[in-house]
Amino acid sequence: MNAHLALPGVEWVKSSYSGPEGGGCIEWAPALATAHGIVPLRDSKISGGPVLTLGPGAWSSFVTAVRDGGFRR
Helix, strand or coil, rough: CCCCCCCCCCEEEECCCEEECCCCEEEEEEEEEEEEEEEEECCCCCCCEEEEEEEEEHHHHHHHHHHCCCCCC
């Protein structure tokens, strides 16, 4: 996690898995994923908070786990 990562002007996109009430949502920055090969993630409720960055392999594993229900309570 990088709490000091400055990403001015970056467009954040809310996860398509986010419910209509908001709740525990994440946002990611697809432009950086494409341009730099890193995938920044943040909590949508704390837009100025810490940012977690993943490499392509970790991002792929994370998306697969979410899609397969690996994080359901």
